[in-house]
Amino acid sequence: MNLGIFLEQVPDGDGPWWLMLVQGLEWTLAVAALAWIVAFVLGSAIGVARTTDSRWLVRLGNAYVELFRNVPLIVQFFVWFFVVPGLLPPVKRWVVSVDPITYQLITSVVCLGLFTAARLAEQVRAGIQSLSAGQRSAGRALGLTQLQTYRYVLLPMAYRIIIPPLTSELMNLIKNTAVAYSIGLTELFFRTREMGEMTFRYFEAFGAATAIYVAIAFAANRAMALVERKVRVPGYIGGAK
Amino acid sequence: MIGDLDFEIVGRTLPFLLKGLEYTAQLTVITALCGTAFGTLLAMARLSSFSPLALAAAGYVNLMRSVPLLLVIFWFYFLVPVLLQSLTGAERPPQIGAERSAYFTFIMFEAAYFCEIMRAGIQSISKGQASAASALGLNYWQSMALVILPQAFRNMLPVLLSQTIILFQDASLVSLLNVTDFVGAATKIAQRDSRVVEMYLFVAVVYFAMCYTLSYGVKRLQAKIAIVH
Numbered sequence: 001m002n003l004g005i006f007l008e009q010v011p012d013g014d015g016p017w018w019l020m021l022v023q024g025l026e027w028t029l030a031v032a033a034l035a036w037i038v039a040f041v042l043g044s045a046i047g048v049a050r051t052t053d054s055r056w057l058v059r060l061g062n063a064y065v066e067l068f069r070n071v072p073l074i075v076q077f078f079v080w081f082f083v084v085p086g087l088l089p090p091v092k093r094w095v096v097s098v099d100p101i102t103y104q105l106i107t108s109v110v111c112l113g114l115f116t117a118a119r120l121a122e123q124v125r126a127g128i129q130s131l132s133a134g135q136r137s138a139g140r141a142l143g144l145t146q147l148q149t150y151r152y153v154l155l156p157m158a159y160r161i162i163i164p165p166l167t168s169e170l171m172n173l174i175k176n177t178a179v180a181y182s183i184g185l186t187e188l189f190f191r192t193r194e195m196g197e198m199t200f201r202y203f204e205a206f207g208a209a210t211a212i213y214v215a216i217a218f219a220a221n222r223a224m225a226l227v228e229r230k231v232r233v234p235g236y237i238g239g240a241k
Numbered sequence: 242m243i244g245d246l247d248f249e250i251v252g253r254t255l256p257f258l259l260k261g262l263e264y265t266a267q268l269t270v271i272t273a274l275c276g277t278a279f280g281t282l283l284a285m286a287r288l289s290s291f292s293p294l295a296l297a298a299a300g301y302v303n304l305m306r307s308v309p310l311l312l313v314i315f316w317f318y319f320l321v322p323v324l325l326q327s328l329t330g331a332e333r334p335p336q337i338g339a340e341r342s343a344y345f346t347f348i349m350f351e352a353a354y355f356c357e358i359m360r361a362g363i364q365s366i367s368k369g370q371a372s373a374a375s376a377l378g379l380n381y382w383q384s385m386a387l388v389i390l391p392q393a394f395r396n397m398l399p400v401l402l403s404q405t406i407i408l409f410q411d412a413s414l415v416s417l418l419n420v421t422d423f424v425g426a427a428t429k430i431a432q433r434d435s436r437v438v439e440m441y442l443f444v445a446v447v448y449f450a451m452c453y454t455l456s457y458g459v460k461r462l463q464a465k466i467a468i469v470h
Contacts (some may be wrong), residue, residue, distance in 0.1 A: 070452035071445050072410035074417070075424060078441040082431075086438035171307070178309035182417055189311055202319045210308055210316070217307030 005201045006208070017195050021208055024191030029216075031108050031187060032174045038113025039120050039173070046117060047124025048150055061121060068118035073111075073179050080111045081183045100184075108180040116173050123165045127158035160231055167224035171217050188212065250436045251443050254426075261426030262447070264340070268412050268422070272347040273405040279348060280355025285385065287360055298356070305353035311414055317346035318418055339418040351408055358400050362393030399463040406455050410448065423447070 006018040013020065050061035068076070085092040095103055131154060139149035159166075178189035192209040196202040251258070286298035305313065321342045322334035329335070366389050374384030394401075416425035424444060431440035 066453060067449065070410075070449045070456065072413040072424070072448055074413050075441065075445050075448055078424075078437075079445055082437040083441050083445075175307075175309040178311040179414070181311065189309065192312070193315065196315075196319075206312065206316050206319070209312055210304075213308045213312065214304065 002201065002204065005199055005204050008199070011198065017199070017205075018208075020191050020195060021188065021205075021212070024186060024188035025212060027185065027187040028174065028177045028189075031105065031112065031180060031185070032170075032177050034109045035112035035116060035177075036170065036173060038109060039116035039169075042113065042117035043120025044124050044155075046121035047128065048155070050121065050125045051128045052146070061125075065118045065121050068115055069122075073115055073176055074182055076115055077107070077111050077179060077183055080107045101186075104180070104183055104185045107183060108177070108185050112173060112176060112180070115176070116169060119169050119172070120166070123162045123169065124158060126165075127162040128154050130161055131157055157233070160228075160233060163224060163228045163231075167221060170224070171220050174216055174220065175213070246439055247436065248439055248443070250430070250434060250439055254430045257430065258423065258426050258443075261421050261423040264420070265409070265412050265422045265424075268343060268347060268415070269405065269409045271344060272351055272408060272412075273401075275348045276351035276408075277355045277359070277401060279352040281359045281390065283352055283356035284359035284363055287356065288363060302353040302356050305350055306357075310350060310411055311417065313350045314343070314346050314414060314418065317349065318342050321345055339415065339420045343412075343415045343418070343420060347408070347412065351404070351411075354404055355401065358397050358404060359393060361400075362397035363389060365396050366392050395466065398466065399459050402459045402462070403456065406452055406459070409455075410452065413448075 006021075007016050009016055010020055046061045046064055049057040050065075052058065071079075085095045135153055135157070136149060139153040140146075144152065177187055180187055181190045181193070184190070188209060192205050195205040199205070283298050283302060286294050287302065289295045289298075318339055322337060325331070325337065326334045370388055370392070371384060374388040379387065412422060413424040415422050416428055419425065421429065427440040427444045431437040
């Protein structure tokens with residue numbers, strides 16, 4: 001063990017190794033945050049579609065979830081990174097015109113966002129279906145349209161119910177960001193490997209990364225517990241009487 | 242653009258790709274079996290009334306579950322040779338290669354996930370069963386082996402199999418250590434012959450077909466073995 005290595009300068013870079021890892025962490029968190037927004041919006045829409053009366057919407061939603069859940073994440077990364085530009089000339093022209101870093105960032109956000117959306121869709125559907133049928137009927141009886149029933153009656157309860165599984169999905173997303181290393185995105189895992197290979201201090205580098213990931217998992221867990229407490233409904237699961 | 246594609250490359254390199262798929266399947270099956278065994282022991286430790294053991298098991302499981310699999314794969318890739326060296330007292334770390342260290346890595350990593358499944362399975366068995374077993378004079382190991390675990394396995398079989406399908410997909414990450422698994426084999430050909438589009442498209446389709454069929458099978462099984470109340 002030699003912790004002094006973190007203070008040593010990166011041979012061809014600017015700054016010490018610890019700063020390199022922190023910059024990697026920033027990429028990890030930025031990509032995860034952007035992908036979470038994509039996943040949340042798309043996943044909610046697909047989850048809702050799967051609980052509507054329209055058979056086509058349900059089928060379309062199911063097909064999306066099956067497609068994205070049955071292909072390994074790294075293969076999805078390669079499909080977005082290599083196959084999509086290879087098949088679509090306009091995308092190819094765009095890829096050639098932009099900075100490689102921008103392309104890696106956008107690929108990672110799209111890939112992780114769509115992948116996580118399938119998982120969130122599954123949770124949102126389960127959350128809505130766990131509500132009693134009376135809630136939907138009550139909404140309709142009050143004269144709300146289907147959209148309004150979802151917006152004001154079903155979703156506010158469903159989201160609260162699925163906070164625990166959403167927490168693990170958020171943590172999965174942050175961990176999955178490491179796979180973006182395969183397309184060269186300079187996130188935390190990429191920097192960790194780089195530090196190991198350039199300094200031969202694998203134990204220090206991997207130990208630091210492990211500590212950072214554990215800290216993130218702990219922080220995400222606490223943050224979501226706080227959200228859960230803040231939004232709970234009196235009289236319901238875990239809510240005040 | 243589609244005209245430039247040459248899917249015959251898949252036919253020409255099929256034996257090599259199938260060898261990769263065979264490695265992936267072997268890694269999955271062995272990890273699922275050993276991982277479930279180790280995971281069950283971990284679950285028993287977590288539920289133990291001896292608190293240091295329960296704490297150690299919980300710590301291990303939570304650590305494994307909070308770091309990316311990719312990091313664990315690389316950790317063990319560097320650690321296992323050093324560990325073996327200190328165990329055998331050899332002069333230098335033995336060269337065991339990423340292919341073999343992957344077995345160890347996946348068993349250690351997936352055991353944490355199998356542990357949580359088995360813990361839920363053991364807890365799903367009513368307390369009366371354990372009391373009945375001890376009333377019959379069975380000791381802890383006997384009541385676990387003969388009464389609790391058989392029922393826990395049965396209840397959790399669909400979840401264990403779903404986790405195995407996830408494991409089958411996760412196994413593709415070893416390709417980043419240059420291992421010739423299914424994805425690794427495709428990557429090697431894609432780079433050699435500059436046929437990236439065809440290769441990865443083929444890999445995606447094969448994975449989808451296999452995982453979709455397997456999860457459909459698990460769903461059928463789930464409906465079949467569900468205990469009717």
